[in-house]
Amino acid sequence: MFVEMQPHVGLIEAIKQRRAARAFKSDGIPEVILQEILQLGIQAPSGFNLQPWRFILVAEQANKEKLQQCAFNQRQVGEAPVVLICCGDRRVSNKENIASVIHLGEENGMMTDSYANYMRSSIPEFFTNHPSFGTMEAWTNRHTMLAVAHMMIVAKSFGVDSCPMEGFVSTQVKEAFQIPEAVDVCCLLALGYADEPLKQYGGRFPIDQVCFHESYGESFKLS
Template structure:
């Protein structure tokens, strides 16, 4: 059963402990498809996704990510890459250094919300050695790994974190 988008936004949590149960291929496809529908500058869609099921590769990536054991425990990890050459071709340095990162971040958020809607836990990891991950996955060209997403069924659901209020964070300019 899927959730309303606002429910998925409020219910999304960073899951750091996963059950070993594999994810259904159809669910994985839907989560990855959600990433493809993210907005991108000039609709360039400068992303590539590496779905990693191999236990040995997940363990290698875990070591490149400060030994975050969740990466070896998750049934699936997705390495999200930005193709800097695509963004640079139209927008120059700003496209390479900013737009493609914004675009991939939007794709990641879509994946996290889709996972939540399908009852799948997720964790967005940004702390890793990019060049080591590129070597492990034999990533060529100007693809830059910018995020690793762990996916699986969570062992438990964390408590809802506190959030700052709208009054603290929104400035109205009239």
């Protein structure tokens, strides 16, 4: 089967048209498109390039139903052709992963000895003091959600709808899908083709309500 790989809509339209779909058709997502959604999703940035995101692709009906049971029976989980269990692995700060990231940088011609040494010394210190996050779960979620955001926009650009979900019981998902203790479940992401009734745009607050100028609470202006 020939699959059109050009995005259906450009970036701006993909962002504007994306809605959190609540109902899905049974149509499957072509493998090449799914591959592209995953491949572009994991181009997201991460602290020290540690890439803590991990994704379990759930497509078998029995497994989707098992997941649905852990997700307050939300219909999207049972209906969407694919649901990703989006996780973050707290173990990526270990020496082995740091070495892998350094190796990857070398393969891509960007790693210098001084930067590799900086990574070897700074990363353990950063995770001991963690000045910018309270818990490791906050850190893994911070990163995993960025990859998820990339995926939702890429998906929409190929005409694929999505629904990110926090409505699930983490302990149940972990047990049902053999997720290690050191791995956090960040969210579920249903992917497929939205069905009627299509979700309507709920609006967004204006930027001057959510952005500030120079310090928190100060009226926003661009110049």
